[in-house]
Amino acid sequence: MSHKLMVIVGARPNFMKAAPLMRQLHKHKDQFEVTFIHTGQHYDHKLSQLFFDQLGLPKPDINLGVGSGSHAEQTSKIMIELEKLMLTSPPDLAIVFGDVNSTMATALVTSKLHIKLAHVEAGLRSYDKKMPEEINRIVTDRLSDLLFISEPSGTKNLLDEGVDKNKMFFVGNIMIDSLIANLEASKNSDILEKLNLKPQSYVAMTLHRPANVDNKEIFSNLLKVIEEIGAKIPVVFPCHPRTTKELSRFGLIENINKNALRIIEPLGYLDFLKLQSSCKFVLTDSGGIQEETTYLQIPCITLRNNTERPVTADEGSNVIVGVDSDKIRAAAMQILDNKFKAGRIPDLWDGHTAERIVDVLLDKL
Numbered sequence: 001m002s003h004k005l006m007v008i009v010g011a012r013p014n015f016m017k018a019a020p021l022m023r024q025l026h027k028h029k030d031q032f033e034v035t036f037i038h039t040g041q042h043y044d045h046k047l048s049q050l051f052f053d054q055l056g057l058p059k060p061d062i063n064l065g066v067g068s069g070s071h072a073e074q075t076s077k078i079m080i081e082l083e084k085l086m087l088t089s090p091p092d093l094a095i096v097f098g099d100v101n102s103t104m105a106t107a108l109v110t111s112k113l114h115i116k117l118a119h120v121e122a123g124l125r126s127y128d129k130k131m132p133e134e135i136n137r138i139v140t141d142r143l144s145d146l147l148f149i150s151e152p153s154g155t156k157n158l159l160d161e162g163v164d165k166n167k168m169f170f171v172g173n174i175m176i177d178s179l180i181a182n183l184e185a186s187k188n189s190d191i192l193e194k195l196n197l198k199p200q201s202y203v204a205m206t207l208h209r210p211a212n213v214d215n216k217e218i219f220s221n222l223l224k225v226i227e228e229i230g231a232k233i234p235v236v237f238p239c240h241p242r243t244t245k246e247l248s249r250f251g252l253i254e255n256i257n258k259n260a261l262r263i264i265e266p267l268g269y270l271d272f273l274k275l276q277s278s279c280k281f282v283l284t285d286s287g288g289i290q291e292e293t294t295y296l297q298i299p300c301i302t303l304r305n306n307t308e309r310p311v312t313a314d315e316g317s318n319v320i321v322g323v324d325s326d327k328i329r330a331a332a333m334q335i336l337d338n339k340f341k342a343g344r345i346p347d348l349w350d351g352h353t354a355e356r357i358v359d360v361l362l363d364k365l
Ligand code: UD1
Pocket: 011, 012, 013, 041, 042, 043, 044, 047, 068, 069, 074, 099, 100, 101, 102, 132, 133, 208, 240, 241, 242, 245
């Protein structure tokens, strides 16, 4: 008998988590009948289709086309469309990834329809409820039947919250499956030539968290210290559309020293992998990039006060410095003085997470 699965993705960081699992499920196509849903949370070519193409993701069976909006608008639109779909053709299990609005919206719908839910990347906590992602993580985990955990803190957090340990499976980090599968191909990217960069001679940066870019004072202070760093070693900044909007809304774009801080369009998966694996260090407020740099053993300075991925700082190459200019500057100078920790690669970040997830599904369904 084959199991009906619905795999739901919505935003950029979901795509590299879904790709290895979709591949693995396809290997068991006699046992699983998969419907692949894109909520349409991300719709720009550079945030969505480009990733589908490069990661070899199949075309979604259905795109809900919900687009952007306030949190309530976006979440509710996804819920309304998904509910219709799941009422017509209920799966045995829905599978979601990470902590985006599409993830939580799915969890709310499945639980009310008594459809089983699996959450890949469960148990992560920043303990900062001002982050929309933290709410998404808490709600999704609470409503999940199978919780696939990427690092030891996930197990501890869920046990602390009273989650039944029979629902929890420490399977490792599925995003690292994608990284390992694509690292060789990323070497063929010509992004360094296009940007006229030499390996190790620049910093790669990403910045898009609302806490950093939606507040003019915080954002402009960050830009000041980043430009200071950029005067010593150029900072290359593939800019998320949200950040681009805020840069122009706050009138910050005109004053930027373009030699120190090179703002470019968002990059595809392979180009960004090449940019990040060849740089001197990374500045970021992303969650996933803290993990990718840990695997690549590239120094990473995280411009946030907390992380939901503590293994990247405890074992990996990540340092959490917040948004204090002195701390950011000091961390960057240390790396430029070649004083940094390469760290170690955490357990089960080995490229086989999707296989372990499918083994659990075959056992539990
Ligand atoms: C979302 C996730 C975040 C993740 C990030 C990665 C939530 C709550 N946040 O944030 O966890 O790190 O994706 O990119 O789910 N926009 C476009 N084109 C698009 C999509 C968005 O221009 O294809 C712009 C719109 O102005 C939109 C804004 O970006 O309003 C924010 O998009 P949204 O999906 O709400 O959240 P992200 O900031 O992308």
